[in-house]
Amino acid sequence: MNSPIPTTWTTGSTEAIKTGTWRASLAKHIQAPAPCHGACPVDGDIAQWIGLARARDFHGAWQVLVRHNPFPSIAGRICHHPCESACNRAGYDEALSICKLERFVGDQALAQDWKFEPAGARPGHVAIVGGGPSGLSAAFQLRAMGFAVTLYEARAELGGLMRYGIPAYRLARDVLDGEIARIVAMGVTVHCNHPIDSAQGFAQLREQHDALYLALGAARPKRLPVLDYSLDAVCDGSAYLAAANSGQALVLGRRLVVIGGGSAALDAARSARRLGHEVTLLALEQRSQMPAQQEEVEEALEEGIALVDGARLDAVRDGAGSLALHCSRVAFVAGEKRGLFTLTAVPDSGFEIEADAIVTSIGQDPVLDILGQGFTAAGGLLVTDAQLATPNKGVYAGGDMTSMARFVTEAIGMGKRAAQAIARELGRGAQDQASAVEAGEPLVPLASIATWYHPTQPRAPSQWLAVEERMRSDAEVQLGLEIEQALAESERCFSCGTCTHCDNCVVYCPDMAVVRAGDGYAVLTDFCKGCGLCVKECPTGSMKMQEELR
Numbered sequence: 001m002n003s004p005i006p007t008t009w010t011t012g013s014t015e016a017i018k019t020g021t022w023r024a025s026l027a028k029h030i031q032a033p034a035p036c037h038g039a040c041p042v043d044g045d046i047a048q049w050i051g052l053a054r055a056r057d058f059h060g061a062w063q064v065l066v067r068h069n070p071f072p073s074i075a076g077r078i079c080h081h082p083c084e085s086a087c088n089r090a091g092y093d094e095a096l097s098i099c100k101l102e103r104f105v106g107d108q109a110l111a112q113d114w115k116f117e118p119a120g121a122r123p124g125h126v127a128i129v130g131g132g133p134s135g136l137s138a139a140f141q142l143r144a145m146g147f148a149v150t151l152y153e154a155r156a157e158l159g160g161l162m163r164y165g166i167p168a169y170r171l172a173r174d175v176l177d178g179e180i181a182r183i184v185a186m187g188v189t190v191h192c193n194h195p196i197d198s199a200q201g202f203a204q205l206r207e208q209h210d211a212l213y214l215a216l217g218a219a220r221p222k223r224l225p226v227l228d229y230s231l232d233a234v235c236d237g238s239a240y241l242a243a244a245n246s247g248q249a250l251v252l253g254r255r256l257v258v259i260g261g262g263s264a265a266l267d268a269a270r271s272a273r274r275l276g277h278e279v280t281l282l283a284l285e286q287r288s289q290m291p292a293q294q295e296e297v298e299e300a301l302e303e304g305i306a307l308v309d310g311a312r313l314d315a316v317r318d319g320a321g322s323l324a325l326h327c328s329r330v331a332f333v334a335g336e337k338r339g340l341f342t343l344t345a346v347p348d349s350g351f352e353i354e355a356d357a358i359v360t361s362i363g364q365d366p367v368l369d370i371l372g373q374g375f376t377a378a379g380g381l382l383v384t385d386a387q388l389a390t391p392n393k394g395v396y397a398g399g400d401m402t403s404m405a406r407f408v409t410e411a412i413g414m415g416k417r418a419a420q421a422i423a424r425e426l427g428r429g430a431q432d433q434a435s436a437v438e439a440g441e442p443l444v445p446l447a448s449i450a451t452w453y454h455p456t457q458p459r460a461p462s463q464w465l466a467v468e469e470r471m472r473s474d475a476e477v478q479l480g481l482e483i484e485q486a487l488a489e490s491e492r493c494f495s496c497g498t499c500t501h502c503d504n505c506v507v508y509c510p511d512m513a514v515v516r517a518g519d520g521y522a523v524l525t526d527f528c529k530g531c532g533l534c535v536k537e538c539p540t541g542s543m544k545m546q547e548e549l550r
Contacts, residue, residue: 010452016524018509023530025545027514029505029521032441032497032541036098039086041405042068042413046083046098047498047540050191053105053327054490060387062109065102069412070140071133071179073110073299074162076103077171077478079409080293088446088496094459095264097481097489104486110178116186122146124426127205129196130215132160134399137415138184138213138422143186148210148536152161154195155275158184160217161400164242165264167271168474202395211394211422214371214382215415224259225280225314227358231322237268237361244271257282257325259313260361261290266297268361269305273367280306282313282325282342282354285332295462299419299477302467312343314359325353338404339363365468371502387421388414435503448541450504451494460489499542505534 036046063070079099087095108114124147128135131153139149157163158180162171184190196202206212221236223229229236233252237260243250254277258269261283271281281300283290287309290297301307310329317324329349333342350507365380374392376383381402388396398414400406463479470477481489505514505521513527514534520542535543 017130018526019529020513020524021147023528023548025530025532025547026525027505027523027530027532027534028527028544028546029499029514029523030441030497030542031499031520032444032544034494034496035086035088035443035445036083036096036496038443039082040068041079041082041407041409042416043070043110044083045498047493047495048100049105050101050490050493051097051498051500054493056487058105058108059112059468061105061115063419065105068416069409070116070137070183071106071408071412072102073175074108074171074179075412075479076100076106077175077408077476078162079168080407088444088449089492091446092449092451092454092494096492097462100460100462100481101486101489104481104483106154106179107175107177107480110175112393116140116144116182117334118186119144119146120236121148124148124405124423125150126211126213126422127152127209128213128215129202129205130156130160130217130399131158131190131192131410132215132217132399133162134217134411134415134418134502135160135213135215136180137412138215138398138419139188139415140183141416141419142188142422143188145419147423147426149188150370151190152194152196153190153192154197154206156193157193158190164245165267167241167245167267168273169270169470170267172476179273188197192388197370199370200407202371206392206395210426211240211396213418213422214390214395214397215399215411216366216401218366220365220367222363222365224313224360225458226313227360228316233318233357235359237264238364240268240359240361241271244268244275245522249275251489252277253322255354255356256280256355256359257353257355258359258361259283260363261285261292261309262361262363263292263296265361266292266300268305268359270300272359273300273303273305274474278305280308280355282306282311282327282353283309283311284330284341285334286310289332289334291338295478296346299464303470312336314350321356323355323358325355325358327351327353337500338406363406364400368401387424388418389421389425396424441456441497444541448535448538448544449494449496450537450539453539454492454494455465457488457492459492460485495540497541500540502539504537504539505543506538509535 034047049061052061081099083098084095091094126142126149128151142149221238227234256272256277257280259282269281272279311327312330315326329346331344335341368377382397384397384402388398396418398418399411465477511527513524531546
């Protein structure tokens with residue numbers, strides 16, 4: 001310890017007093033996963049990048065973000081942010097605005113034109129079918145590891161659901177184009193207007209490449225049996241959105257009923273309002289049960305959309321120039337898995353809605369019959385193992401064609417995991433994208449945070465474009481944070497499980513048993529007597545006590 005020796009001590013040094021023999025448990029410095037990390041679909045190191053942003057190192061924060069997700073600016077706008085629901089701060093005052101912070105960092109990257117570092121070439125060529133979020137995520141990860149990548153997209157432009165399903169007022173096209181272009185610039189070979197839609201085509205691709213990743217999405221709309229889709233007044237939500245997003249909106253009557261309760265249904269309804277329609281949204285679920293984000297529902301109501309929730313369509317009568325929708329009330333109970341539910345009819349609850357046209361947006365299924373032999377389907381989805389591998393050797397699949405978790409960031413996460421599995425399969429080893437947290441450590445609970453070091457502070461308020469301005473253009477409805485707001489919000493982060501090197505563990509240890517060691521701290525086992533003060537005074541939950549058996 002090399003401390004001054006008091007003249008009254010006959011031992012000459014406190015190092016001779018082995019207080020560590022008194023303890024029953026030993027303190028340990030750890031890097032543990034925050035609850036937000038555990039909930040993140042891409043396994044993002046959230047506390048780490050927020051800490052860098054707090055220090056105004058926005059480029060460093062972006063570099064940590066894109067290790068797992070090359071679309072921070074996109075995700076910061078449209079992610080369903082399960083990380084915020086898991087945030088420990090929610091049990092203290094208000095959850096951290098993680099999504100808005102991610103958008104801020106991502107927007108900094110676009111404004112500063114930050115690019116991905118070129119990767120050294122490695123042997124191995126991977127084909128990807130599908131240029132949506134999952135396919136592009138896989139392409140990014142594989143190029144970052146040095147593999148050659150060729151991407152085949154059926155449509156004219158890359159982006160998939162992000163371009164053809166999500167309107168510009170939720171995701172600005174310059175943001176979408178900027179983050180996609182950064183991936184392509186890594187050296188991805190792209191073939192747009194190039195559908196692969198036959199078993200022969202997939203087999204040929206597999207023969208020509210070392211591995212194949214299928215990310216075809218879910219392109220077949222579900223349809224209501226009570227509707228005649230051959231009528232000009234009835235159309236699928238995906239077709240309506242694709243046309244509206246490309247500036248070629250379908251010609252429909254003034255009064256429009258959109259059926260569905262998810263984000264796609266809200267997008268169709270809100271797009272129709274911007275095109276001058278009177279819109280009613282008919283949803284099976286009660287408003288609080290709707291799978292769309294609640295902020296989307298609130299924005300839609302502000303924009304003049306009428307919501308009829310907890311109701312279903314029973315029949316349609318085609319009258320003279322208009323439709324009569326016969327509906328009834330239902331009790332909706334969600335099942336254990338997304339997409340499963342039970343309905344109970346409410347007796348004598350029938351009512352009618354008059355409309356000129358109907359748009360149905362009740363979900364979509366993947367088209368699997370084009371894949372050929374050797375694939376397995378279950379519940380309308382393509383079956384893969386835990387590594388996203390199909391039964392066909394060297395063929396992997398992910399995104400909406402393999403999962404009912406129909407969120408962009410879920411698809412991005414699957415693309416990342418598939419790329420890492422492909423690298424292992426090719427025998428080259430995956431790029432080290434491991435999280436900073438230690439394997440086996442449990443999520444840090446709020447009880448482990450010394451909250452007295454964190455003053456209560458309100459969450460950064462959300463800001464929206466005024467309703468009258470929204471309806472005049474495709475300008476983004478949700479606004480981002482200014483730099484001072486972002487910095488103030490980053491200060492609210494508990495940094496759960498990620499050490500901030502505050503030295504509390506050193507200062508408060510009565511036995512001077514905790515010392516700095518490299519980028520962390522070490523506990524001197526000869527002197528730690530297991531009092532737990534270091535754990536109690538840790539503001540991030542980065543110290544723990546572990547039992548010692550002797």
